Amino acid sequence: MRAIDPATPGGPEVLEVVERPVPAPGAGEVLVRVAAAGVNRPDILQRLGGYPPPPGAPTIMGLEVAGEVVGVGAGVGAITVGQTVCALLAGGGYAEYAVAPEGQCLPVPASLTAVEAAAMPETLFTVWTNLFERAYATEGDTVLVHGGTSGIGTMAIGLCGLFGIGIIVTVGSPEKAHAARELGATHAIDYNAEDFVERVREITGGRGVAAVLDMVGGDYVGRNLQCLADDGRHVSIAVQRGAVATIPVFEVMRRRLTLTGSTLRPRDAAFKSLVADELSRTVWPHVEAGRLKPVIDRTFALEDAPDAHRRMEAGTHVGKIVLTM
Structure with missing residues (x-):
């Protein structure tokens, strides 16, 4: 699969598209064919070498995605292949496929596009x-x-x-x-x-x-x-x-x-799953009704990730910057 997995820290130019193996979902995880991935300030820090992934997380960048579930691991019960979800990740989002814990996924309603759904998890959580x-x-x-x-x-x-x-x-x-x-x-x-x-x-x-x-x-x-x-x-x-x-x-x-x-990324999957459960009860009905949507500033293709980071670092954006696959 195509992914962004910089070998060394540096400027936006290190965000080159490389080939990586498609990950396999483990127990309690789902494999998502990524349609879009949100760009966040921690991504900038990681690219510069100041915010390494937590232990066990992919070195591929990206903390949130939306797309279609194409595989499930053992013990996954509520999510099925073919379902469209958005997910909070500890890493791995800047890629054509990403693995997410089932508990950190939320269903994408008809009120959201894939780009909007990908822009939700990190900021909402x-x-x-x-x-x-x-x-x-x-x-x-x-x-x-x-x-x-x-x-x-x-x-x-x-x-x-x-x-x-x-x-x-x-x-x-x-x-x-x-x-x-x-x-x-x-x-x-x-x-x-x-x-x-x-x-x-x-x-x-x-x-x-x-x-x-x-x-x-x-x-x-x-x-x-x-x-x-x-x-x-x-x-x-x-x-x-x-x-x-x-x-x-x-x-x-x-x-x-x-x-x-607090910091969100290092928290364990159990905590993030509890937050997702609370959001599904208290906030997601508003999302489904179209009363809450993320503000989208601009989208960039995966290979244009350097320009996406430059835009975020320039500070001229209003709302979320999103990569599309």
């Missing part, structure tokens, strides 16, 4: 587990999400709209602010033109937000804490501006703030 489970965001809350036009940000906007949560996002240009508001963000702050801490205070009447979903890290963490209301929750999911932050500990104590975070 990430936003749900962090904003809704770790940060306990609930109806009536207002939250702050950085990177408002990224795949994570646009998925957060969609989910908050479904569940009655006000969402303030930060973006890097007036055009992106307009795009975020068009997608349903309650407020969009251009961090190059305004101090987001002051704007959040103005928007919330000085109260602050119930939660912050942060993919920036570094010096943003202290500023994020200033945006939180008393008893607020801060969830870290990436560290684009640095993995070390200075925290005002007494302020955390005085205002009863909670700092937490």
Whole structure:
């Protein structure tokens, strides 16, 4: 099969299409003929050598796919050959075939194209587990999400709209602010033109937000804490501006703030299957009804993966970038 499996770290040019054996599904796994694969920020880090696959995961890149099930391993019960699924992977998505644990698959409804389905799992699992489970965001809350036009940000906007949560996002240009508001963000702050801490205070009447979903890290963490209301929750999911932050500990104590975070890729299949079960009950009915779709920025053929990575690194995209087979 054709796949992207770089032998060495480097720039986008290392994303060459190579031949690899078609994987065989093990117990509890399905083999998917991939129609489309999502491109995510962790893929960039892996390509650069800073985010190796967890033990046992394929070195082939790609964390989410959609396509037709063409084989099943022992013990697979709910999924059958011929079914169309989207799946969260620990790796292996940039290829014509990929293996996925049965529990990490969701059925693709008629409301989604293959490209849209491939753009769902990574951001949906990430936003749900962090904003809704770790940060306990609930109806009536207002939250702050950085990177408002990224795949994570646009998925957060969609989910908050479904569940009655006000969402303030930060973006890097007036055009992106307009795009975020068009997608349903309650407020969009251009961090190059305004101090987001002051704007959040103005928007919330000085109260602050119930939660912050942060993919920036570094010096943003202290500023994020200033945006939180008393008893607020801060969830870290990436560290684009640095993995070390200075925290005002007494302020955390005085205002009863909670700092937490998570990474999704290293979690085991049992945890991811539990998340998939919860999503199938709480979110997937909205997907089936057409009320929740990913925002697609652009698609690229597999052999054009270098251009897909260049677009993500340029930061000009709005929504998800997807590879098609």
